[in-house]
């Protein structure tokens with residue numbers, strides 16, 4: 001479960017945000033739509049604990065992540081939060097599989113090759129497991145970032161424009177996979193996007 005209350009944040013006097021309260025239950029999902037520049041990525045970074053709010057609460061289960069120290073937050077994020085960033089972030093010299101195994105190692109959950117293979121197959125990139133990330137297309141890289149966010153079965157899945165480089169077919173595959181994964185692993189899914197193709201695939205949505 002992820003829930004926010006009275007969240008406020010400012011980069012500076014010019015960029016000051018108040019965000020709507022959200023509650024996304026286990027297995028639940030929420031689509032957050034908004035035009036460019038309204039603060040979607042800022043909101044997602046707050047939910048992920050990558051930015052500290054000026055005021056308000058961000059509860060994941062019973063933990064208010066806004067109150068955790070940096071060290072505790074890093075550990076908490078590795079175990080409980082899966083993030084799909086707008087731009088894929090990988091070690092380019094490593095293969096797809098090696099990158100995912102590294103993520104498992106760093107989060108302290110231990111390597112699970114079977115899980116890595118399974119998630120790659122489901123995203124239709126199993127055949128690229130031994131390929132260097134730098135040799136993939138943008139759409140394939142985006143699917144690897146989704147695999148990276150899901151590989152540790154997180155409690156909360158946060159995704160920033162997960163479908164922006166995907167064609168309609170893979171857009172539907174990825175959205176279904178994210179929803180299925182949330183349902184199967186009792187996770188809460190938050191998708192942030194300006195991609196209106198997604199609106200019909202989510203029953204819960206808000207606009208920023």
Ligand SMILES: Nc1ncnc2c1ncn2[C@@H]1O[C@H](COP(=O)(O)OP(=O)(O)OP(=O)(O)O)[C@@H](O)[C@H]1O
Pocket residue numbers: 011012015034035036037038039040041042043194
């Ligand atoms: N580090 C920063 N310092 C100052 N202002 C920032 C910073 N990051 C973002 N902003 C500003 O905050 C506003 C919201 O940015 P944000 O990236 O959250 O928007 P967005 O809705 O995700 O946009 P897009 O859909 O174009 O990615 C923008 O006006 C942006 O210029």
